[in-house]
Amino acid sequence: MPSIIMTIGLLAAPPYALAAVKCPSVGKPVVSLELGSRYESNDKSRSDIDENADAAVDKALKPIDVYVRSLANLSDQSPKSSTRDETNRCLYRALSSWADAGALSDLGTLNAKLAISPRVAGMAISYHDAKAVTPPDDEQKKAIETWLQSLGVELMTFFDEDAPKMASRNNLRAWAGLAVGQIGVATDNDQLSSWGAKTNEMVICSADDDGGLPLEMKRGDKALHYQLHAVGPLVVNAALLNAKFNDSFSVCQGKLDRIVDFTLSALQKPELAAAKAGTEQTFSTGKEKLEPFQIAWLEPYLKFRQSEKATRLAERYRPLSNSNLGGNLTSQYSAKSKK
Secondary structure, three states: OOOOEEEEOOOOOOOEEEOOEEEOOOOOOEEEEEOOOOEOOOOOOOOOEOHHHHHHHHHHHHHHHHHHHHHHHHHOOOOOOOOHHHHHHHHHHHHHHHHHOOOOOEEOOHHHHHHOHHHHHHHHHHHHHHHOOOOOOHHHHHHHHHHHHHHHHHHHHHHHHHOOOOOOOOHHHHHHHHHHHHHHHHHOOHHHHHHHHHHHHHHHHOOOOOOOOOOOOOOHHHHHHHHHHHHHHHHHHHHHHOOOOOOOOOHHHHHHHHHHHHHHHHHHOOHHHHHHHOOOOHHHHOOOOOOHHHHOOHHHHHHHOOOHHHHHHHHHHOOOEEHHHOEEHHHHHOOOOOO
């Protein structure tokens, strides 16, 4: 079994009260993280999961995932809520507690560096959403933004210089683009937001004429799974960067629309992905069932684009939520949810 080590900071952020809002405990800051691989060691396609290793990785990442979900839950409140300002101050307290501890500053293995981008993306989006409504105090702002920017620079440098060739161009790069881009937007750092935009463009432009992402189509029976995993950060990054880079949906002659259309068509007919991957897909074999969090990106997509396929699928699965993409995207973008 791969070695997995996790070092936890000494102090948790305790529950505390702000007027009518009781801030939740968000757990002890995770300072150091070492992860092994989820995959069988002899699997070149990185699609055959080692169940024991997979469970161990999930266990090591759980405190971080719980933290990111806590941030998303805090940021999900309506901007018009009477307690929104107080809830945002809870969010700043949670972020500054991890910032002060230097959380995620010691990523000891390659797999730890590859795994962290989606979680950092969720943190940055939640912070930006809160900041747009309630300004943090100067001390918290400095601590949080210095910390987030340091994480952004580390991710940018890693994916530019040290990431494996495939990881530097596939869904992992797309998630890094979302994380770094949104840190840039949230902290007014043009270098980081521009890197996020350029990364999004690079991955979008790699798609074939049908909208398939070639590096994901190499992933055996999980090709469609990883296509889905890439589309999420590509769409959300385009949506959130649109105010700063107003051509974010039109790069490469609007190829993002083809990527989305192919993904939605392949969810209806997985044989479309199977034809590119050369093998039957997990969505056909019964190994995998589509979950709402996998298509939460439909909400921001429909905010900017019209698509009957996207609308039908969103209506079937709402509410759509993914903490790594910012929380409940149905409430944020469409104000529609199933009763």
